[in-house]
Amino acid sequence: MSPRVAVFKFASCDGCQLSVLDAEDELLAIVGAVDIVEFPEARTRREPGPYDVGFVEGSITTPEDLERIKQIRQDCKVLVTIGACATSGGIQALRNMADVGGYASIVYAHPEYLDVLATSTPIADHVPVDIQLYGCPVSKEQLIETITAVVAGRRPDLPSHSVCVECKARGTVCVLVTGTPCLGPVVRAGCGAICPSYQRGCYGCFGPSSNANVASLATAWEAVGMPRPALARALQGFTVGAPEFQEAIRAL
Amino acid sequence: MPSEVRTIEVGYLTRVEGEGRMKVVARDGKVEEVVFSIFEPPRFFEAFLRGKHHSEAPDITARICGICPVAYQMSSVHAMEHAFGVSVEGPLRDLRMLLYCGEWIESHALHIYLLHAPDFLGYESGISLAQDHPDIVAMGLRLKKAGNEIVRVLGGREIHPVNVKVGGWYRLPTRAELDHLATVLDRVHDDAISTVALVATFPMPDVSRTLEWVSTRYPGEYPMLGKTVVSSAGLDIPVHEWNDWFVEEHVARSNALHSRIKTRGSYETGPTARFNLNSELLSPGAAAAAHQAGLTAPCTNPFQSIVVRAVETLHAVEAALQIIDGYRAPAAPAIQFVEKAGEGCGASEAPRGTLFHRYRLDAKAMITDAQIVPPTAQNQLSIEEDLRLVLEKHIAEPDDRLRTILEQSIRNYDPCISCATHFLELEVDRG
Amino acid sequence: MERRSLSPDGIRSLFVALQQDGFRIVGPAPVTGSVTFAEVGDFDELAIGLGLEVGPGRARVVESPAMFGAIGGPESLKRWQHAPQRVIWAGERGTNGFTGSAVVEESSGPVAFFGVRACDLAGARVLAKAIRRNLDERDLTIALRCTSFAPTCFCTSMGTGPDVPEGGADLVLTEVAGKTRMFVATAASPRGEALLAKAETKPASAADVDKADALVREVAAAMPRAFDPAEARSALAAPASGWDEVASRCMACGNCTAVCPTCFCVTVLDRTDPTATTAERIMRWDSCFTPGFSEMHGGPVRSSTAARYRQWVSHKVSWWWEQFGTSGCVGCGRCIVWCPVGIDIREEVSAAIERSTAHV
Amino acid sequence: MDRARDPVALFAPETREVLAVRRETADTVTLTLAGGGRGFVPGQFAMVYAFGVGESAISLSGDPYRSDVVEHTVRNVGAVTAAIGALKPGGVVGWRGPFGTGWPLVRARGGDLVIVAGGIGLAPLRPVILAVMADRGAYRRVALLVGARRKSELLYTEQLAEWRARFDLEVEVTVDAATDNWRGSVGVVTRLIPLLDVEPSRTTAMVCGPEVMMRFSAKELLRLGVPSRNVFVSVERNMKCAVGLCGHCQIGPLFACHDGAVVPYDRVAGLMEVREA
Numbered sequence A: 001m002s003p004r005v006a007v008f009k010f011a012s013c014d015g016c017q018l019s020v021l022d023a024e025d026e027l028l029a030i031v032g033a034v035d036i037v038e039f040p041e042a043r044t045r046r047e048p049g050p051y052d053v054g055f056v057e058g059s060i061t062t063p064e065d066l067e068r069i070k071q072i073r074q075d076c077k078v079l080v081t082i083g084a085c086a087t088s089g090g091i092q093a094l095r096n097m098a099d100v101g102g103y104a105s106i107v108y109a110h111p112e113y114l115d116v117l118a119t120s121t122p123i124a125d126h127v128p129v130d131i132q133l134y135g136c137p138v139s140k141e142q143l144i145e146t147i148t149a150v151v152a153g154r155r156p157d158l159p160s161h162s163v164c165v166e167c168k169a170r171g172t173v174c175v176l177v178t179g180t181p182c183l184g185p186v187v188r189a190g191c192g193a194i195c196p197s198y199q200r201g202c203y204g205c206f207g208p209s210s211n212a213n214v215a216s217l218a219t220a221w222e223a224v225g226m227p228r229p230a231l232a233r234a235l236q237g238f239t240v241g242a243p244e245f246q247e248a249i250r251a252l
Numbered sequence B: 001m002p003s004e005v006r007t008i009e010v011g012y013l014t015r016v017e018g019e020g021r022m023k024v025v026a027r028d029g030k031v032e033e034v035v036f037s038i039f040e041p042p043r044f045f046e047a048f049l050r051g052k053h054h055s056e057a058p059d060i061t062a063r064i065c066g067i068c069p070v071a072y073q074m075s076s077v078h079a080m081e082h083a084f085g086v087s088v089e090g091p092l093r094d095l096r097m098l099l100y101c102g103e104w105i106e107s108h109a110l111h112i113y114l115l116h117a118p119d120f121l122g123y124e125s126g127i128s129l130a131q132d133h134p135d136i137v138a139m140g141l142r143l144k145k146a147g148n149e150i151v152r153v154l155g156g157r158e159i160h161p162v163n164v165k166v167g168g169w170y171r172l173p174t175r176a177e178l179d180h181l182a183t184v185l186d187r188v189h190d191d192a193i194s195t196v197a198l199v200a201t202f203p204m205p206d207v208s209r210t211l212e213w214v215s216t217r218y219p220g221e222y223p224m225l226g227k228t229v230v231s232s233a234g235l236d237i238p239v240h241e242w243n244d245w246f247v248e249e250h251v252a253r254s255n256a257l258h259s260r261i262k263t264r265g266s267y268e269t270g271p272t273a274r275f276n277l278n279s280e281l282l283s284p285g286a287a288a289a290a291h292q293a294g295l296t297a298p299c300t301n302p303f304q305s306i307v308v309r310a311v312e313t314l315h316a317v318e319a320a321l322q323i324i325d326g327y328r329a330p331a332a333p334a335i336q337f338v339e340k341a342g343e344g345c346g347a348s349e350a351p352r353g354t355l356f357h358r359y360r361l362d363a364k365a366m367i368t369d370a371q372i373v374p375p376t377a378q379n380q381l382s383i384e385e386d387l388r389l390v391l392e393k394h395i396a397e398p399d400d401r402l403r404t405i406l407e408q409s410i411r412n413y414d415p416c417i418s419c420a421t422h423f424l425e426l427e428v429d430r431g
Numbered sequence C: 001m002e003r004r005s006l007s008p009d010g011i012r013s014l015f016v017a018l019q020q021d022g023f024r025i026v027g028p029a030p031v032t033g034s035v036t037f038a039e040v041g042d043f044d045e046l047a048i049g050l051g052l053e054v055g056p057g058r059a060r061v062v063e064s065p066a067m068f069g070a071i072g073g074p075e076s077l078k079r080w081q082h083a084p085q086r087v088i089w090a091g092e093r094g095t096n097g098f099t100g101s102a103v104v105e106e107s108s109g110p111v112a113f114f115g116v117r118a119c120d121l122a123g124a125r126v127l128a129k130a131i132r133r134n135l136d137e138r139d140l141t142i143a144l145r146c147t148s149f150a151p152t153c154f155c156t157s158m159g160t161g162p163d164v165p166e167g168g169a170d171l172v173l174t175e176v177a178g179k180t181r182m183f184v185a186t187a188a189s190p191r192g193e194a195l196l197a198k199a200e201t202k203p204a205s206a207a208d209v210d211k212a213d214a215l216v217r218e219v220a221a222a223m224p225r226a227f228d229p230a231e232a233r234s235a236l237a238a239p240a241s242g243w244d245e246v247a248s249r250c251m252a253c254g255n256c257t258a259v260c261p262t263c264f265c266v267t268v269l270d271r272t273d274p275t276a277t278t279a280e281r282i283m284r285w286d287s288c289f290t291p292g293f294s295e296m297h298g299g300p301v302r303s304s305t306a307a308r309y310r311q312w313v314s315h316k317v318s319w320w321w322e323q324f325g326t327s328g329c330v331g332c333g334r335c336i337v338w339c340p341v342g343i344d345i346r347e348e349v350s351a352a353i354e355r356s357t358a359h360v
Numbered sequence D: 001m002d003r004a005r006d007p008v009a010l011f012a013p014e015t016r017e018v019l020a021v022r023r024e025t026a027d028t029v030t031l032t033l034a035g036g037g038r039g040f041v042p043g044q045f046a047m048v049y050a051f052g053v054g055e056s057a058i059s060l061s062g063d064p065y066r067s068d069v070v071e072h073t074v075r076n077v078g079a080v081t082a083a084i085g086a087l088k089p090g091g092v093v094g095w096r097g098p099f100g101t102g103w104p105l106v107r108a109r110g111g112d113l114v115i116v117a118g119g120i121g122l123a124p125l126r127p128v129i130l131a132v133m134a135d136r137g138a139y140r141r142v143a144l145l146v147g148a149r150r151k152s153e154l155l156y157t158e159q160l161a162e163w164r165a166r167f168d169l170e171v172e173v174t175v176d177a178a179t180d181n182w183r184g185s186v187g188v189v190t191r192l193i194p195l196l197d198v199e200p201s202r203t204t205a206m207v208c209g210p211e212v213m214m215r216f217s218a219k220e221l222l223r224l225g226v227p228s229r230n231v232f233v234s235v236e237r238n239m240k241c242a243v244g245l246c247g248h249c250q251i252g253p254l255f256a257c258h259d260g261a262v263v264p265y266d267r268v269a270g271l272m273e274v275r276e277a
Ligand SMILES: Cc1cc2nc3c(=O)[nH]c(=O)nc-3n(C[C@H](O)[C@H](O)[C@H](O)COP(=O)(O)OP(=O)(O)OC[C@H]3O[C@@H](n4cnc5c(N)ncnc54)[C@H](O)[C@@H]3O)c2cc1C
Pocket: A155, C295, C296, C297, C298, D045, D054, D055, D056, D057, D058, D059, D060, D061, D072, D073, D074, D075, D076, D077, D078, D079, D080, D081, D082, D120, D123, D124, D235, D236, D237, D238, D239, D240, D261
């Protein structure tokens, strides 16, 4: 019997689950190999759990979410979080930083009206997660790799090293060494090093790599005219909620 | 005689982008309540845009919606350029249109084949449609892939592309990249034509209504990157006068703002509105295909929006080919400008309709205030009016069938709920 | 062998001769932000009159008085010798187990490596030993002796340049940049000679030859000494401590290993189709700086950045000798230029030598 | 490049049928694969490939004198070993080998032999025991010290019992924790080394197990007086190719895949003593 797969959504832009439908070449083969029994964005037929694999997009932002994710965890044998929202709270986790901008007060002005939590948090803060796919959005290739790896019983190839490894393999000239600020050295690979190949620095949508050394990167940024506060600002993006970046922002 | 009350509720609308629900109540054959509401949790984009540098807006606002990120990038860069008193024209603008063509093709093909066609053909999803009609879905996927390929080549990736910036681009495409796109588009040109013919054969519920249609306009072009806003009731204003004419309101049951035209009420934006206001500006092939499909402006049957979408897809394929053909690389990937304080407005045509952005910037070109009006919020009232109409017309149908038609009529708008819940302030009327 | 001289037009004719002989040509080309080896289809795609101003963690394109003035671009010959990623095996599940076979690399035509320097050639020789694969015998190397050097260069310390050793290339060019650009050419193999015969050349005057040789000698004399390879070999033979300071700067990003012409490490990955009926094994560049590199169940053997940096440097300048009878470092300086934080292997090795002698 | 001599051909496995599967412990099985070991030396390993999942270095654990089949004892610790461990008779794996160095049986002849195994480390040493017993007269005293975490994790229990019953083989088994009605020796295996009745200067020692266990065993053996050049250990490192091309298995100047896995302790003592992490 083919594995029963479900796709769930929390606070998000839907971009990550759309990546499933963006796998045009593989889509029909995938739906032939796995049974997508729960995927409200794509099908009306809906089936309750248990599921073999559950893909979760989005961050936890409401009290109901807290309950729903626990149920989903119980229903799924393998739980895969997809994207920056699900793995680090997403861009909406900017609200977690009390000192940023005036919008926290917008949330708190009428808290009684809100069924919204003061924070946007990653799924793994609430339930154990088996596989994490990073990125805003996730990489289609990594998504396909994960699905095929689960079908084959393989460990998916999801490296935690820096973007630079992919950047060099691709043959892009380093934009940082040639004068443009880039977060690549402290950011997790997976996208294929897109930004440098478009002549801009990596802006970190895959979150921190393992062994991320932001303090050292600060010197490289200074060398291209970007002082420490600029680096701190740059880290306040789509993976602002990652603890390594939070810590680095405080230290900078 | 006890009165008969029928309630049809769909707690979680499927095959739409985001989380919404629908409820209609009829008493003794009379429509009593019609609600299309949005419960997707808000993400407070306009709030956290405050304090961000203007250059971050295209990347940040893209994350409002994974299905139309290009639209957000376009409306935001136009608003910023308006604030700085510059405008991007010539080949840099053409490339923006090319990127937009990619998004239209991708988004329309997704909606037509995977989300909407199943309603007309009696399937619960594109996935099950593919089981019986693999050729049809394969054709849709080919088209979708071609659209995505444009966005990937110009933007770096299909969703949340990275190459758009205020003033132009980070990197210009190479001739080889554009030639590759031309080949890709040539290959799906026939698919785009066949798509119009195919959807024109779909059985349509027979409903007709007229309302005020709104779209942007740019002289001589089928609208994409608009300069003015026009309507079927004679509105014709520069984009920056948007707030003088349109107003957003809070509605209790929804996590989104509804908009209406001041003093007039609901209106529709999107493919049908664009077509009704600009059909003479379609590419020759698209105009011919529309004619052959029996589609004429004004199109008053909301269910025909699927045909309009197919026509626009063909238009985008042809427009893209024309842009590639005429492209001459400009000297620099972006124009120079001086950052300054001010306010700027921009609007463009997301696949689902007009997307309006307005920003206020301080002296360091940091955002102090942002306003985003996405198409689905604008259409919410007309969606409800359509539901009412359809309900009245089909009230005799059994519940299951009725529910299907009602859901289908919501999908006529290809609603994008993630977009609709961007909002700034929250004032929820809990009755 | 007789030495000939070529004008810039002569160089162009050499290029055209290569094209006519059916070579794919890899030479110094302007790529956004730098000048580096790339495949070019036309002589005018070469980086003519461009140089690189490089330093630790820094590179900028500048104008150059020389026709080919750029030293230190990120690409060596490695990309053409040892592809970043390739499928090495493909198989299919059958009713009875599976079948499969090795995917041996298809030749995409012989390559002419144009304008390669002594350190690039040394890098290719060292890499060939590690991957047990020489350049294709149909490939051709047209070397350029260095008449200037970058502040990151240390080929003289490693004994790899600036002169091209005998048999190191098919054709050796030396650019004499003056009011008029001129090249002295020496055919170093019969194929090099045949190629030269097809180009517009004239006999080189003794003065030109002397000038060319003097320029190369001047470079050799002027290049500062980095460290003594023998000392480095013994100082780094046993793992010692002292790597925490460099580890505080190193980002474990892997740029150094990627640009190093001799770093050869790869990983092997598996891929399947959605139904797991076909499978592929993929070989891809890896780096001793990645966490997966030394992974055993329970975690990596070398988890700290200090351990990874030590592994890299020790392997390059010490253990390589035992494995392949040569230093793994050829002194090209690429790892210094392309390390985003400018970590300088010369300084780190010197410091390690100092630490080891201080211990004794 | 000389494409004809592309060394990736070295990566291509042959296919082998699983003839038998014997469960050793909850997470460990011994597989019998069709086809011989190509004259492997005890201590050598093969790369065993599970289709679509990946390849792992697995020691040859069977009788070196059999030329029709090979045996592998596999502990399930991850994806590849799980897939291999789940195979049933009739299943097929990919196989390349044998690779690496072997235990120094020739050198051990005429002297005393001490074999120290911890956990799965007994697998590469079983061919040694089988070879020694087939030629028992060639060695003087032979001692086998086996450690496991608990009784239920002991490998080859039936065979161990047979070996213990022999008079020409000294077998000591110890567990870290006395569970499952264990009535034998308790404690780490290294504690048994000082009690050995061997002539140290004429002793060859072969040690395989977790890295710490090998380090402490080696120390005890040296303390007993066994010359360091006579102590052999097996170094395990992440291996992606087994033919010296991937670079992963390096430990100092050694490639564990062809300079090892079996190495004289004095070659790696310095490397094993400095914590690499
Ligand atoms: C020379 C040698 C002989 C071996 N003999 C045996 C044996 O007889 N029986 C047995 O059960 N195991 C043996 N192993 C260990 C076995 O190779 C690993 O347990 C196995 O590779 C783990 O792979 P996995 O995918 O199941 O686990 P995972 O934990 O999913 O593996 C993840 C990664 O780590 C690497 N890895 C993890 N653990 C090890 C390890 N201990 N050694 C090397 N690489 C590792 C794998 O290559 C893989 O890349 C031997 C290892 C070596 C080097």
